[in-house]
Structure formats: C-alpha cells, structure tokens
Amino acid sequence: MSVADGRRMSAARAYLHEAIDRPNVRLVLHCEVRRIIFDGATATGVEAVVPEGVVSFSARREVIVCAGALESPLLLERSGVGDPRVLAAAGVPMVAGNRAIGGNLRQHRGIAFMTQFSEVPGGSAVLPFGTATVAAVLKSDLSASAPDTDLLFYPFVVPGHDGAPARIGGAAVGFYPHSPTSTGSIHITGPGLEHAPRLVPNYLSTDHDRKLLVAGFARFREIVAAEPFASIASSADLPKSEDEEGLVRHSLEHGAVINHPIGTCALGPSGAVDDQLRVRGTDRLRVADASVMPTLPSGNTAAPSMAVGWITGDLILDGVSR
Ligand SMILES: Cc1cc2nc3c(=O)[nH]c(=O)nc-3n(C[C@H](O)[C@H](O)[C@H](O)COP(=O)(O)OP(=O)(O)OC[C@H]3O[C@@H](n4cnc5c(N)ncnc54)[C@H](O)[C@@H]3O)c2cc1C
Missing domain, CATH: 3.50.50.60 (FAD/NAD(P)-binding domain)
Structure with a gap:
C-alpha cells in the first residue's frame, strides 16, 4: 500500500x-x-x-x-x-x-472468499486505508523452497461479487499464485481508439498456476479453521467442488484479478x-x-x-x- x-x-x-x-x-x-x-x-x-x-x-x-x-x-x-x-x-x-x-x-488471478463473523459488528471507514489491510506471503506447501502464494485479508464483506461492502461483520480472504506462469495477450483490432481491443488472458492455464491454486486453497482452509477465525467465522462461500478443476473453474467464474x-x-x-x-x-x-x-x-x-x-x-x- x-x-x-x-x-x-x-x-x-x-x-x-x-x-x-x-x-x-x-x-x-x-x-x-x-x-x-x-x-x-x-x-x-x-x-x-x-x-x-x-x-x-x-x-x-x-x-x-x-x-x-x-x-x-x-x-x-x-x-x-x-x-x-x-x-x-x-x-x-x-x-x-x-x-x-x-x-x-501476466496478471495475478485468484479467489477471495467471504467469511461472516457471528460476534463482530460491521463498521465503517475502512476504505481510506486501502482494501487489504493484512497481507501474507507464504509457502503453499511447507516443503516448497520459497514462498509462492500471496494471501490478502480484507476487513469487510462484499455480499455479491459486484456488490458494495456490507455492514455485517466479516472478512474476505483472497489468495493467488504470486509468480504465475500463465501468459495472455492484448492487441488492437482496428486502427482507432474506438476499436475495442482483443484481450486473451489465459488465466490459470499452466500446471504451475493450477497446482498452486489448489495448494493455496488448502492453506486458506487451515487458516480459517484456526483461531481466532474458527469460533466466530460462521459462513464462507466455498466452491462446489474442491478438486483442481472445481477450484480453477470457481476462480475463473467467481474469482478476480488483483489488478496487476x-x-x-x-x-x-x-x-x-x-x-x-x-x-x-x-x-x-x-x-x-x-x-x-x-x-x-x-x-x-x-x-x-x-x-x-x-x-x-x-x-x-x-x-x-x-
Ligand atoms: C482498482 C485497483 C487497485 C489497485 N490496488 C493496488 C494496491 O493496493 N497496491 C499496489 O501495489 N498496486 C495496486 N494496483 C496496481 C497498480 O495501480 C498498478 O500496478 C500501477 O498503477 C501501474 O502503473 P502504470 O504506470 O504502469 O500504469 P497506470 O497507473 O495505469 O497509468 C497509466 C496512465 O495512462 C493513462 N492512459 C492510458 N492510455 C492513455 C492514452 N491513450 N492517452 C492518455 N493517457 C492514457 C491512464 O489513464 C493512466 O492514468 C491496483 C490497480 C487497480 C486498477
């Protein structure tokens, strides 16, 4: 920040x-x-x-x-x-x-999950400081030689994926492979400013990025299962399927780019x-x-x-x- x-x-x-x-x-x-x-x-x-x-x-x-x-x-x-x-x-x-x-x-692409807290009231005035107020750089797998995943904690809940922050207590937790190998392209389709470009992102298209997403999800699960999350986090919009294909699909349909x-x-x-x-x-x-x-x-x-x-x-x- x-x-x-x-x-x-x-x-x-x-x-x-x-x-x-x-x-x-x-x-x-x-x-x-x-x-x-x-x-x-x-x-x-x-x-x-x-x-x-x-x-x-x-x-x-x-x-x-x-x-x-x-x-x-x-x-x-x-x-x-x-x-x-x-x-x-x-x-x-x-x-x-x-x-x-x-x-x-190249772009950071990941998933953010909303967790709702039972004991913490919603507040206001968090945005002047930025959105993700806590960030972590971690090893998705503890045996990895170096950190490979970024994790972000946002101190608010956005109910729908396009919605505004809600006045309910909760946190959004997002994670993504921090050195993705997937590459895409952006090119013009015509000579003028009025011609829309063609963007081919190819997010999560390499084995490296997909495996890290799965490993990152396991770390996310560990973190929200630990205190202080465990006793107050009452819900999370988890994906229907937690295998590699399900997580990649969830990230592409409901996840987001981190605007990088x-x-x-x-x-x-x-x-x-x-x-x-x-x-x-x-x-x-x-x-x-x-x-x-x-x-x-x-x-x-x-x-x-x-x-x-x-x-x-x-x-x-x-x-x-x-
Ligand atoms: C919503 C959002 C949140 C972000 N949050 C963070 C964050 O918290 N921390 C972080 O580290 N990074 C964050 N980023 C990423 C960061 O803002 C970018 O990496 C950084 O601004 C890139 O700098 P840049 O100079 O390459 O491009 P930009 O900052 O995008 O600057 C390009 C400028 O060129 C102008 N421009 C484009 N085309 C033309 C044209 N044809 N004629 C005239 N002007 C033109 C644009 O209007 C823009 O002002 C965020 C990005 C977004 C979109």
Missing part, C-alpha cells in the same frame, strides 16, 4: 504535485493519445484527442509511453509498432515490426524493449510503466511501477549528460 499519514497516497500526490510548477512540466488533462507520430522509425511526437479536437505535441528529445500494461501496447500498435500480422489484420501501416508487443500479459497486469512491452533479450527501455525497431521511443516487467514481482505492482519510472528518469539523465 502507498500510505502517508495514515491515508492512501497516490503517485501523483507523491511525485507530480511537487514537480508541477517546474518550467519543463506541463500537465494536460482530458487528453487521450491516439498515436505516436514518426519520421521513418524515429518518434517525433504524439497526436491526441482533447475536448477541442485533435492536437499534436512534438518531442525535442524522445517520446516516453506510460499508458499502463493494458494501454501501452495498444498505443504502440495503433502507431504502427507491433507484430506485423496484428498490424495487417487491424489495417494499420507498419512503422516497425516488433513481435513481442502485446504478448506476455504487466509484461506486454517486456524487457529482455527478445523482448519489446531493450535494457534502456527503448522500443526495439524504433528510435527515440521508450516505455516506462508496468508493461516492461517481464514477470510479476512477488507482491503488488504499484511500487515496482514507480521504481520503473524512477529508473527511467535516471536513464534519461544519463543520456542527457553523455
């Missing part, structure tokens, strides 16, 4: 607000970037939609894409940088071929970006967000994403001083 003085803190308040008055910072709100402008394969600016119409911004030095792991690959593809087959099918002229863009989508997508412009020898986060096949174009992480960190992704931003700042300054 990002917390300051007991309240949730945002990256904008922590970093942007203090820099906003610098002469080299300009914040444009209500502005959606449609595509990157290229001269050959050199990025020279961006074209964006604002309430007044379409505007373009030119870059003196370079363009840095940080639209997040779901949007950055789409922006690159709309701009002609991506897998030639994806670009051709979407009707986008190719600027630079880069087959890694939009693949390797990464990997779609991954760093690596054959990745979308090189070790300076420059987009392969192009010039003066970098990606600096969660999409450059090749695999999931063993935890949540906000702080690692801010670290990517911080390191990119250093890389840019290195280039400026050289």
Whole structure:
C-alpha cells in the first residue's frame, strides 16, 4: 500500500504535485493519445484527442509511453509498432515490426472468499486505508523452497461479487499464485481508439498456476479453521467442488484479478524493449510503466511501477549528460 499519514497516497500526490510548477512540466488533462507520430522509425511526437479536437505535441528529445500494461501496447500498435500480422489484420501501416508487443500479459488471478463473523459488528471507514489491510506471503506447501502464494485479508464483506461492502461483520480472504506462469495477450483490432481491443488472458492455464491454486486453497482452509477465525467465522462461500478443476473453474467464474497486469512491452533479450527501455525497431521511443516487467514481482505492482519510472528518469539523465 502507498500510505502517508495514515491515508492512501497516490503517485501523483507523491511525485507530480511537487514537480508541477517546474518550467519543463506541463500537465494536460482530458487528453487521450491516439498515436505516436514518426519520421521513418524515429518518434517525433504524439497526436491526441482533447475536448477541442485533435492536437499534436512534438518531442525535442524522445517520446516516453506510460499508458499502463493494458494501454501501452495498444498505443504502440495503433502507431504502427507491433507484430506485423496484428498490424495487417487491424489495417494499420507498419512503422516497425516488433513481435513481442502485446504478448506476455501476466496478471495475478485468484479467489477471495467471504467469511461472516457471528460476534463482530460491521463498521465503517475502512476504505481510506486501502482494501487489504493484512497481507501474507507464504509457502503453499511447507516443503516448497520459497514462498509462492500471496494471501490478502480484507476487513469487510462484499455480499455479491459486484456488490458494495456490507455492514455485517466479516472478512474476505483472497489468495493467488504470486509468480504465475500463465501468459495472455492484448492487441488492437482496428486502427482507432474506438476499436475495442482483443484481450486473451489465459488465466490459470499452466500446471504451475493450477497446482498452486489448489495448494493455496488448502492453506486458506487451515487458516480459517484456526483461531481466532474458527469460533466466530460462521459462513464462507466455498466452491462446489474442491478438486483442481472445481477450484480453477470457481476462480475463473467467481474469482478476480488483483489488478496487476504487466509484461506486454517486456524487457529482455527478445523482448519489446531493450535494457534502456527503448522500443526495439524504433528510435527515440521508450516505455516506462508496468508493461516492461517481464514477470510479476512477488507482491503488488504499484511500487515496482514507480521504481520503473524512477529508473527511467535516471536513464534519461544519463543520456542527457553523455
Ligand atoms: C482498482 C485497483 C487497485 C489497485 N490496488 C493496488 C494496491 O493496493 N497496491 C499496489 O501495489 N498496486 C495496486 N494496483 C496496481 C497498480 O495501480 C498498478 O500496478 C500501477 O498503477 C501501474 O502503473 P502504470 O504506470 O504502469 O500504469 P497506470 O497507473 O495505469 O497509468 C497509466 C496512465 O495512462 C493513462 N492512459 C492510458 N492510455 C492513455 C492514452 N491513450 N492517452 C492518455 N493517457 C492514457 C491512464 O489513464 C493512466 O492514468 C491496483 C490497480 C487497480 C486498477
């Protein structure tokens, strides 16, 4: 969690607000970037939609894409940088071929169960602190060489899966494999912002992830069967079947992503970006967000994403001083 003085803190308040008055910072709100402008394969600016119409911004030095792991690959593809087959099918002229863009989508996917407490009244004002107020990183199987599962405790109950927190005493307990090996993809289906992307998540599609889900469920069972849960937890919305197939189905139908997508412009020898986060096949174009992480960190992704931003700042300054 990002917390300051007991309240949730945002990256904008922590970093942007203090820099906003610098002469080299300009914040444009209500502005959606449609595509990157290229001269050959050199990025020279961006074209964006604002309430007044379409505007373009030119870059003196370079363009840095940080639209997040779901949007950055789409922006690159709309701009002609991506897998030639994806670009051709979407009707986008190719600027630079880069087959890694939009693949390797990884995400934490797990299950959360609602347990209702008989002796604890419901309360209010928990959300200002964040949702999961207790987290654990554990070994799904005690003989494992390293922790492999994340467990989250949320101090409230959400009755339906799309519902709001209820004023009944209880806790939601969720768990998920923290280094999933399942990979999916996200790609454009047309040249414009109005064309919906095609997202193929492939959650829990590898043996590794499915086995960890089953082992994580056994640990969850142990925890809610222990005190202080055991004597007050009166119900839990458990799956109909607790074998591997039943648990995977339950997670896909009733579970949730933990909102940690990464990997779609991954760093690596054959990745979308090189070790300076420059987009392969192009010039003066970098990606600096969660999409450059090749695999999931063993935890949540906000702080690692801010670290990517911080390191990119250093890389840019290195280039400026050289
Ligand atoms: C509901 C929710 C809860 C979360 N809770 C936690 C948590 O408790 N702890 C934790 O560690 N992580 C949490 N995360 C994950 C964390 O927020 C992300 O990993 C992190 O924000 C990723 O940073 P990013 O810079 O890659 O992308 P983002 O933070 O998504 O930033 C991308 C920005 O680009 C903008 N954008 C996208 N496309 C365009 C475009 N075409 N033109 C202009 N702008 C564009 C978006 O509006 C957005 O502001 C949560 C995520 C969600 C969704």
